[in-house]
Amino acid sequence: MPENTNREVPTGICWCGCRKEAGIGRFFIQGHDKISEAALITADYDGSIPRLLAKHGYGPDNSVRQAAVDTGAWIECPREGCDYTGAPASVRKHAAKPHPSLGD
Known part of the structure; x- marks a missing residue:
């Protein structure tokens, strides 16, 4: 796996934006990672996975x-x-x- 020098640091507060306590060393409350993923796709890509993939250069030929x-x-x-x-x-x-x- 490539070395990632710009790693995010969990704050213990859920990163979905609900502001609830996620726990030490955690980014999300259980299930809120998927909620965040769906919200991001909706907010930035009109809910379209093909649009997300195309924006990043992926599709049938890549x-x-x-x-x-x-x-x-x-x-x-x-x-x-x-x-x-x-x-x-x-x-x-x-x-x-x-x-x-x-x-x-």
Whole structure:
């Protein structure tokens, strides 16, 4: 994973803007990260994921999934012929399951 020298620091107050206490070392109250994500997409991209992706240079011809793999933050499923990508823990869980499309 690339070194990020500009890391945000959790303040213990929820970053969604609700101003509630999130706890020491936490950015969000449980579930408020997804609320924040949805609010940002609505506020800045008219609720459109394609608009968000295009604004950042991603789309059918430039894969955001491959970009995540290229950073080292995501990995590919080790199963030959499987195109699943995700965070390492997610891929480990996925890879342990049968792959019916691959003949399992």
